[in-house]
Amino acid sequence: MDDEAEYAEWARDNWGTLVRAAVFLGCTLPEAEDLAQTTLVRCYTAWEKVSNADNREAYVYRMLRNCLRDSKRRRWWAERPTERVPDSASPDRTTHVDTADAVHRAMEGLSRINREVVVLRYFVQLTEQQTADVLDVPTGTVKSRLSRALAQLAADDHLADLTEGSTS
Amino acid sequence: MSDLERLWDDLPVGRAPVDDILRAGRKKGRTPRRRPTRPLFTAGVLTAVGGAFLAGIIVAQPPGSEPEASRPGGVSDASPAAFHGELQPVESCDELLDHYVDQALEIVGPHGWELGGYWPAGDVIAGALPAAPSAEMDALTRQSNSYESAKVPSTSTSVNSDTGTNVQEQGVDEPDVVKTDGDLLVRIQDATLTTYDVTGKETVELSQIRLDGFEDGEILLSGDTVVALGNDGSRSRNRGYGWYANTGPTTTRVVSVDLSDPGAPQVGDTVDLDTSLVTARQHGSSIRLVTAAGLPELDFVQPTGRRGMRTAREANERVVRETTLADWIPSMSVDGGEPTQLADCKDMAIPRQDIGLDTMNVVGFEADDPADVHAIGLAGNASLAYESPDHLYLAASPFAAWGECFDICPMVTDRSANSGTTMVFDFEVTGTEATYVGSGEVEGSVADRWAMDEYDGVLRLALGPTQATGNFNSVVTLERRGDELVEIGRVDKLGVGEQIESVRWFDALAIVVTFRQVDPLYAIDLSDQDDPRLMGHLEIPGFSEYLHPLGERRLVGIGQAPSGKGGWGAQAGLFDVTDLTSPRRIAVLSYGPGTEARAGADPRQFTWLPKERTLLTVISDGWRTRSGWVSVVTLDHGRLTNRMVEADYGNDVEQIRTVPLPDGRVVLVTGEDVQFFDL
Numbered sequence: 001m002d003d004e005a006e007y008a009e010w011a012r013d014n015w016g017t018l019v020r021a022a023v024f025l026g027c028t029l030p031e032a033e034d035l036a037q038t039t040l041v042r043c044y045t046a047w048e049k050v051s052n053a054d055n056r057e058a059y060v061y062r063m064l065r066n067c068l069r070d071s072k073r074r075r076w077w078a079e080r081p082t083e084r085v086p087d088s089a090s091p092d093r094t095t096h097v098d099t100a101d102a103v104h105r106a107m108e109g110l111s112r113i114n115r116e117v118v119v120l121r122y123f124v125q126l127t128e129q130q131t132a133d134v135l136d137v138p139t140g141t142v143k144s145r146l147s148r149a150l151a152q153l154a155a156d157d158h159l160a161d162l163t164e165g166s167t168s
Numbered sequence: 169m170s171d172l173e174r175l176w177d178d179l180p181v182g183r184a185p186v187d188d189i190l191r192a193g194r195k196k197g198r199t200p201r202r203r204p205t206r207p208l209f210t211a212g213v214l215t216a217v218g219g220a221f222l223a224g225i226i227v228a229q230p231p232g233s234e235p236e237a238s239r240p241g242g243v244s245d246a247s248p249a250a251f252h253g254e255l256q257p258v259e260s261c262d263e264l265l266d267h268y269v270d271q272a273l274e275i276v277g278p279h280g281w282e283l284g285g286y287w288p289a290g291d292v293i294a295g296a297l298p299a300a301p302s303a304e305m306d307a308l309t310r311q312s313n314s315y316e317s318a319k320v321p322s323t324s325t326s327v328n329s330d331t332g333t334n335v336q337e338q339g340v341d342e343p344d345v346v347k348t349d350g351d352l353l354v355r356i357q358d359a360t361l362t363t364y365d366v367t368g369k370e371t372v373e374l375s376q377i378r379l380d381g382f383e384d385g386e387i388l389l390s391g392d393t394v395v396a397l398g399n400d401g402s403r404s405r406n407r408g409y410g411w412y413a414n415t416g417p418t419t420t421r422v423v424s425v426d427l428s429d430p431g432a433p434q435v436g437d438t439v440d441l442d443t444s445l446v447t448a449r450q451h452g453s454s455i456r457l458v459t460a461a462g463l464p465e466l467d468f469v470q471p472t473g474r475r476g477m478r479t480a481r482e483a484n485e486r487v488v489r490e491t492t493l494a495d496w497i498p499s500m501s502v503d504g505g506e507p508t509q510l511a512d513c514k515d516m517a518i519p520r521q522d523i524g525l526d527t528m529n530v531v532g533f534e535a536d537d538p539a540d541v542h543a544i545g546l547a548g549n550a551s552l553a554y555e556s557p558d559h560l561y562l563a564a565s566p567f568a569a570w571g572e573c574f575d576i577c578p579m580v581t582d583r584s585a586n587s588g589t590t591m592v593f594d595f596e597v598t599g600t601e602a603t604y605v606g607s608g609e610v611e612g613s614v615a616d617r618w619a620m621d622e623y624d625g626v627l628r629l630a631l632g633p634t635q636a637t638g639n640f641n642s643v644v645t646l647e648r649r650g651d652e653l654v655e656i657g658r659v660d661k662l663g664v665g666e667q668i669e670s671v672r673w674f675d676a677l678a679i680v681v682t683f684r685q686v687d688p689l690y691a692i693d694l695s696d697q698d699d700p701r702l703m704g705h706l707e708i709p710g711f712s713e714y715l716h717p718l719g720e721r722r723l724v725g726i727g728q729a730p731s732g733k734g735g736w737g738a739q740a741g742l743f744d745v746t747d748l749t750s751p752r753r754i755a756v757l758s759y760g761p762g763t764e765a766r767a768g769a770d771p772r773q774f775t776w777l778p779k780e781r782t783l784l785t786v787i788s789d790g791w792r793t794r795s796g797w798v799s800v801v802t803l804d805h806g807r808l809t810n811r812m813v814e815a816d817y818g819n820d821v822e823q824i825r826t827v828p829l830p831d832g833r834v835v836l837v838t839g840e841d842v843q844f845f846d847l
């Protein structure tokens with residue numbers, strides 16, 4: 001099926017960004033992979049809708065966010081991330097747990113809504129309009145949240161001592 | 169920021185598991201019936217014959233025989249927990265333990281319980297995952313947490329219970345943080361129980377006590393007795409691997425408090441169960457808890473540099489094999505005494521179908537004697553509970569999230585290995601006892617207790633889509649025949665591609681609201697339960713998360729809608745349901761962008777005052793001002809007049825209640841205060 005080949009390619013291209021976004025939204029790496037996978041499976045079932053959607057990126061990230069919320073997990077912003085980093089899926093990944101952990105500590109100072117804006121707009125590099133569509137808020141809100149969030153991040157001193165450990 | 173950018177780049181995201189995704193996607197989406205599930209129609213016909221035969225026998229009973237003799241399924245001689253059919257009795261405790269161990273071995277891996285990954289790395293086969301949403305997952309959804317007679321399809325009013333709580337089913341009370349008998353008002357805030365005299369012009373505090381080691385308290389009121397339900401603060405340490413780690417309370421604490429002298433409450437028995445509370449219901453003085461234990465916290469190892477995946481897996485399998493029944497069946501202790509097994513092995517059942525591993529218990533007791541329990545259980549996960557005046561239904565359903573999803577999620581609501589069907593177990597309840605009478609299986613998912621209802625011996629379900637159904641919602645009627653719940657009627661294609669947002673049942677009518685971009689409201693005629701029919705429908709912007717009938721002609725929908733400027737906000741809509749073939753919205757109130765109507769998540773924050781023709785509903789603005797208001801909405805000739813009364817802020821907004829008293833006055837309960845509310 002042509003559709004399927006096209007979909008496979010699209011999934012391959014977008015995998016990394018989806019996983020990264022999920023980690024930045026609070027997942028551990030294995031969780032982020034699960035979430036990306038769930039999202040891509042869901043996209044598959046509605047691929048026609050997705051590929052016809054005027055705004056594919058917004059659609060997919062909206063779904064990622066919904067899937068994340070579906071999981072109804074209260075963990076994301078309620079506890080300290082350091083307590084919940086599980087063992088890595090395989091020994092060769094242990095060093096990378098630190099990376100996710102470092103991300104979580106760095107993002108800890110942001111509220112959930114500010115965090116979402118930073119991840120979508122700054123890191124995933126959605127447009128303002130796309131970010132607004134994903135979050136269901138006006139573009140003005142995206143702007144104001146983003147500037148507040150970036151200011152908060154800049155003032156965060158966690159980052160200074162994290163970066164040394166994060167290179168591998 | 170550049171540091172974060174480096175972290176972004178450094179994340180070892182690996183390659184996309186495209187093959188797995190495609191395989192799973194094919195299974196889920198393009199082939200609606202990938203697994204030949206039992207064809208329900210045929211089964212229905214077959215069992216209908218059996219049922220008719222049984223019914224014949226029952227009719228032939230001499231008049232005046234034991235009332236149990238007319239019980240469907242002919243379980244008259246059975247002990248209270250006699251199991252049969254889909255819920256198999258256990259011969260011995262050993263057999264029960266073997267069942268737990270066998271099931272557990274399928275979900276244990278190198279990291280402990282492995283429930284999260286859809287496609288776990290390495291040697292775990294996807295098919296070995298549990299077939300239903302797991303205990304872990306339900307622990308996450310567990311939070312939360314009417315009609316009168318006439319055989320013509322119409323709505324009818326629903327008012328708060330005798331203790332002042334807005335409940336699902338008239339005559340079946342539900343726990344809340346505040347209760348009243350009209351003279352005395354009792355509230356609990358976590359562990360603090362306070363009583364108030366509400367007979368005078370002002371509310372007067374009479375007493376305040378603290379319950380030791382008590383969290384998340386809610387109460388029930390029966391005469392002079394308060395039953396406080398909460399937990400001792402223990403939380404799960406289950407880490408597991410991946411997605412669905414359990415973080416909810418793992419214990420249930422029940423405390424009975426005697427209020428004969430409301431100025432000096434006497435704390436009675438404290439009963440501890442090491443299982444978490446799913447829900448509680450009260451009929452008269454009888455209280456029934458439904459609990460789910462979740463997976464036990466075992467001393468699992470983790471793979472390390474020295475210990476490989478395989479060794480770790482084998483070690484963890486050994487841990488599972490060494491479990492005892494005490495790991496699986498909850499214990500109960502009274503006033504800190506020696507723990508005993510909550511339910512005897514003979515009162516536990518093994519589900520014939522794989523519904524996922526868990527231990528559900530149904531625990532009944534009298535309000536003034538929580539230590540004397542009647543407990544039965546099943547070794548599986550069926551944690552959606554609905555209780556009618558004389559039946560308790562437990563459903564094991566594919567996970568479906570209402571209200572959170574937009575376009576696609578309804579098609580894929582569950583775990584990969586799921587069959588897409590819902591099992592419903594039916595228990596007859598009398599006093600504190602619950603007796604299993606039968607079960608049924610339907611294709612589709614039951615989202616929550618509001619999707620279930622019983623009238624005149626017929627169970628009605630509002631079902632959402634799964635991979636076993638088309639991409640639409642249905643209303644299905646089921647009748648007990650023998651020990652099976654047999655489908656007798658259905659209406660399909662309610663909201664194609666949409667998901668159910670709310671349901672309200674009446675004797676001969678169902679109102680179902682679905683949503684995708686607009687909010688269709690469907691009226692389904694149930695006056696002939698064998699032949700339910702769609703009467704009419706209405707499409708409006710936004711959706712209703714909570715429906716409340718005001719009488720035979722009017723229905724209020726509380727929900728969300730676009731509020732201009734691209735944002736969403738709370739909305740209250742008034743529907744004219746006089747002509748059900750053409751329901752109309754006659755008035756609407758918008759609360760502005762960013763507001764939330766809390767009744768959608770917690771109907772206890774809604775009160776209808778029929779005499780004053782006024783409804784009280786809590787509205788919050790979660791992000792900007794963190795304020796909570798009581799919206800006082802008065803109906804006058806089809807118009808809605810609103811007055812907003814700011815009541816509380818921040819987390820305390822959850823505690824706002826408007827409690828109606830029999831004399832027509834209303835008590836406003838907030839985080840700080842208990843005061844009469846000026847209507």
